[in-house]
Structures are given as C-alpha cells and as structure tokens.
Amino acid sequence: MGRPHPRWMSLHWLGVICGLTAGVWLGAAEAPTKLVDTGLSPFAISLCMVAGVFTARWTFPTLLKGTSFVVADLASKKHLIVWALLAGALWAVANTLTVFAIRDVGLAIAFPMWNANSLIGLLWARVLFRELEGAGPRIVLRVVFGSIAIVIAAILLGYSSLHGDTAHASHAGQGILAALGASLLWGTMYVPYRKAYLSGMNPLSFVTAFTVGELATVLTLAWMLGGGAHALLAELERSRGALFWLFLGGFVWVVGDLFQQYAAKYLGIGRGIPLSNTNQVWGLAWGALVFGELAGADRAHLALVLAGSVAMIVGAALISSAAAAGKEETSRNLALLRECERYGLDYRKTLLNMDGEDAGNSRGRRWWDYAIVALAVAVFVWLGMQAHVPTLHMRFGWMAALAVILLLSLIVGGVSLWRRTDFS
Amino acid sequence: MTFRKSAKLILTDSQFLVSLAALLVGIALLIGLR
Numbered sequence: 219m220g221r222p223h224p225r226w227m228s229l230h231w232l233g234v235i236c237g238l239t240a241g242v243w244l245g246a247a248e249a250p251t252k253l254v255d256t257g258l259s260p261f262a263i264s265l266c267m268v269a270g271v272f273t274a275r276w277t278f279p280t281l282l283k284g285t286s287f288v289v290a291d292l293a294s295k296k297h298l299i300v301w302a303l304l305a306g307a308l309w310a311v312a313n314t315l316t317v318f319a320i321r322d323v324g325l326a327i328a329f330p331m332w333n334a335n336s337l338i339g340l341l342w343a344r345v346l347f348r349e350l351e352g353a354g355p356r357i358v359l360r361v362v363f364g365s366i367a368i369v370i371a372a373i374l375l376g377y378s379s380l381h382g383d384t385a386h387a388s389h390a391g392q393g394i395l396a397a398l399g400a401s402l403l404w405g406t407m408y409v410p411y412r413k414a415y416l417s418g419m420n421p422l423s424f425v426t427a428f429t430v431g432e433l434a435t436v437l438t439l440a441w442m443l444g445g446g447a448h449a450l451l452a453e454l455e456r457s458r459g460a461l462f463w464l465f466l467g468g469f470v471w472v473v474g475d476l477f478q479q480y481a482a483k484y485l486g487i488g489r490g491i492p493l494s495n496t497n498q499v500w501g502l503a504w505g506a507l508v509f510g511e512l513a514g515a516d517r518a519h520l521a522l523v524l525a526g527s528v529a530m531i532v533g534a535a536l537i538s539s540a541a542a543a544g545k546e547e548t549s550r551n552l553a554l555l556r557e558c559e560r561y562g563l564d565y566r567k568t569l570l571n572m573d574g575e576d577a578g579n580s581r582g583r584r585w586w587d588y589a590i591v592a593l594a595v596a597v598f599v600w601l602g603m604q605a606h607v608p609t610l611h612m613r614f615g616w617m618a619a620l621a622v623i624l625l626l627s628l629i630v631g632g633v634s635l636w637r638r639t640d641f642s
Numbered sequence: 643m644t645f646r647k648s649a650k651l652i653l654t655d656s657q658f659l660v661s662l663a664a665l666l667v668g669i670a671l672l673i674g675l676r
C-alpha cells in the first residue's frame with residue numbers, strides 16, 4: 219500500500235468523488251434484480267440481496283486493508299460495533315417497510331416520502347453532529363437547496379418510470395405510515411455512520427459489522443413475516459436460478475455503500491448522503507437504456523426525465539461547491555472531541571484518522587485473507603453456474619456503455635481513496 | 643473501559659437513543675402493519 223498524499227486532493231473533493239461514485243454503483247444495483255423473473259416474495263428477494271451484500275463484503279474489499287486491520291480497528295473501538303449493528307438493523311427494517319408502503323399506497327405516493335430521507339439526515343447532521351455550524355449563509359444555502367433539489371429530482375425521475383398503480387385505497391393511511399417510517403429510519407441510519415467516523419473508525423470495519431446487523435435483521439424479518447423457515451427455504455429452492463442475480467445486485471450495492479461510507483466520513487452526512495442519492499438517475503439510466511423501460515413513454519414522461527436529471531445535476535453541483543472551512547471545521551473538531559471525551563479515545567489519533575491518516579494502524583494481508591476472498595468468490599461462481607438467464611430484451615450496447623462508466627467511476631474513486639488516504 | 647461502563651455510556655448517549663427510538667418505531671410499525 220502506498221503512503222497517503224495529503225496534498226494530492228482535498229478531503230472535500232475526495233468526499234464528493236466518493237458520493238458521486240456511490241450514486242453510480244447504488245443506481246446500478248437494481249439492474250441485476252430485473253433479471254429475476256420468478257415469483258419470489260419481497261422478503262425472499264430482500265434476504266437474498268442482503269446475503270449477497272454480506273458475501274460480497276468478503277470479496278475484493280477484504281484485500282484493501284486485510285482482516286487483521288479490521289479486527290484491530292473494531293477491537294480498539296468496541297462500543298461502535300453496537301452502532302454498526304444498529305445501522306444494519308435500521309436499513310433492514312426500513313427496507314421491509316417500503317414493501318408494505320408499496321402494497322398499501324403504491325410507489326407513486328410512497329416513493330417521494332421515503333426519498334426525503336436525506337433531509338432527515340441533514341437535520342440529524344445539524345442537531346447531533348454540529349454539521350454546518352459556523353458555516354457562512356452561502357454554504358448553508360447551497361447544502362440545503364442542493365439537498366432539496368436532489369430530493370425533487372429523485373421524485374421526478376421516480377414518477378417518470380411509473381406505469382399505473384395497484385395500491386389499495388382502503389389501506390392508504392397504513393401505507394403512508396410505512397413510507398414515513400422508512401424515511402425516518404433511512405434518514406436516522408446515517409447517525410451511526412457519522413458517529414463511527416467521528417470516532418476514527420475505518421469504513422471497511424464499520425461495513426463489516428453493518429452487514430452482520432443487516433443480515434441478522436433481514437433473516438429474522440423474513441422468518442417472521444415471510445411464512446417461517448420452511449416456506450422460505452422451499453421458496454429459495456424453487457428459485458435457485460434467480461439467486462445469482464440477487465447476489466450480484468448485492469455485490470454492486472456493497473461497492474456503492476462502501477463509497478457512501480467514505481462520503482459520510484469525508485463530507486459528513488449533510489453533504490454526503492444527498493450526493494449518494496444521485497443513484498436515482500443511474501437507476502433510471504439502466505432501466506430506460508438497457509431494459510427499455512421508457513419505450514413508448516409520452517412527452518410528459520420524457521419531460522419529467524429531463525427536468526429530474528437537470529435538477530439532480532444542479533443539486534449535486536451546489537453541494538459539491540459547498541466545502542466546509544473555518545468555523546465549520548472547528549465545529550466538526552468539537553463534535554469529535556465530544557466522542558473522545560465520552561468514550562476515552564485519543565483525540566490526536568482520532569483526528570488523524572478522521573483526516574485520512576492511519577496513524578500507524580496499517581497491517582498487511584495474511585494467507586487467510588486470500589482464503590476468505592477465494593471462498594466468497596466461489597459462492598458467486600457456484601451460484602453463477604446455476605443462474606437462469608431469462609429471455610428478456612436487453613440493449614447490450616447501452617449495457618456495455620454503462621458498465622464502462624461503472625468501471626471508470628470505480629477506478630477514479632478507488633485510486634483517489636488509495637492515493638489520498640490509503641483507504642483509511 | 644469495563645463492559646458495564648461502556649454500556650452505560652452508550653445507553654445514555656443522545657445519538658444512540660435517537661437511533662434506537664427510530665428502530666423501535668420501525669419495528670412497531672411492522673408489527674402493526676402485518
């Protein structure tokens with residue numbers, strides 16, 4: 219591993235690159251799931267994707283720092299393991315709530331509600347972590363309007379891909395409650411994220427515990443709400459050919475989430491989460507360009523796509539240009555000091571970690587790291603050998619073009635993180 | 643830091659309480675919506 223180069227790029231721009239890369243990958247995560255043509259229940263789909271997320275965590279991310287580093291990092295901040303598990307549970311419960319929301323009020327009403335999660339994240343960022351405290355009015359306005367623009371853009375893009383609504387009006391109240399609940403949970407999930415990074419934890423360590431919390435909660439929910447273990451296993455057995463696509467979706471998602479974690483670390487949640495929420499535009503690009511989901515769309519729908527895309531670019535540009543400086547950085551350091559005083563952490567070391575320095579904690583990879591990676595990859599290969607490819611019309615030219623963007627963003631994001639912080 | 647002290651610090655941390663409250667709201671909603 220190379221030494222971090224502090225002068226190579228500012229942490230603000232590193233965070234912006236990570237946030238935008240997260241958007242590209244999180245948006246692409248839905249693409250493989252479109253190849254699932256069997257009648258799996260939403261609980262089984264969620265469980266398989268999260269199992270894929272868990273397995274993918276142990277593929278190439280294992281080689282970035284090695285398990286010795288992750289174990290040492292988790293051991294030095296044991297209290298944060300609870301937070302990461304909590305964040306995983308919040309994600310899983312929110313995801314299940316969206317199933318109920320779609321059932322009861324339909325995507326058209328539910329989607330805008332849970333997409334406001336970044337505004338809830340912004341509220342917690344200000345109230346709990348002193349983000350934007352001491353920032354000038356121009357910076358505050360850019361972040362707030364940028365976040366609102368991205369929420370509006372996500373709603374416009376969401377509407378553009380809707381084709382009818384099958385909701386039951388009699389359960390509208392319940393559906394709205396479920397959607398608002400999902401928004402609350404997905405907005406609050408970023409509290410543990412920020413907490414961990416203000417305490418100097420490495421995102422790879424956080425994601426490790428996060429995926430455990432996520433998998434345990436999804437498993438429990440699928441067990442309890444999906445008809446029990448027997449029904450669940452029978453369902454998975456019937457749909458063996460579809461599992462690879464869900465696991466692949468989980469793989470793409472975990473890459474996006476890792477970049478989102480780094481964005482939360484280097485930008486804060488007020489700026490990092492709206493940038494990651496640009497995933498909507500990439501999700502739509504995969505749906506429309508590869509799977510032809512907008513074929514036959516009228517001019518009104520296409521106008522929504524155009525307006526949504528422009529609003530998203532404006533929002534992302536506003537947030538990207540709102541770098542924290544001066545008093546706002548002092549506020550961040552005060553929030554960090556609170557963590558150090560409360561949990562007995564070394565202030566200087568934590569500050570160095572927060573600024574992308576390992577503070578002598580880097581360790582090499584061991585033989586078992588390679589064995590873990592081989593095992594995780596073998597799971598994907600085994601599932602891939604059983605994968606059923608549905609007869610679905612896809613435009614392979616566009617798929618190749620979006621795959622190139624995916625790869626380029628990974629290279630730019632990965633090299634930036636490596637050169638600037640050595641994945642710290 | 644002992645386990646007991648660490649648990650006490652976590653359970654009295656406003657940031658933890660906010661996150662836990664959100665999770666409990668979510669679980670209550672799931673039970674209610676079943």
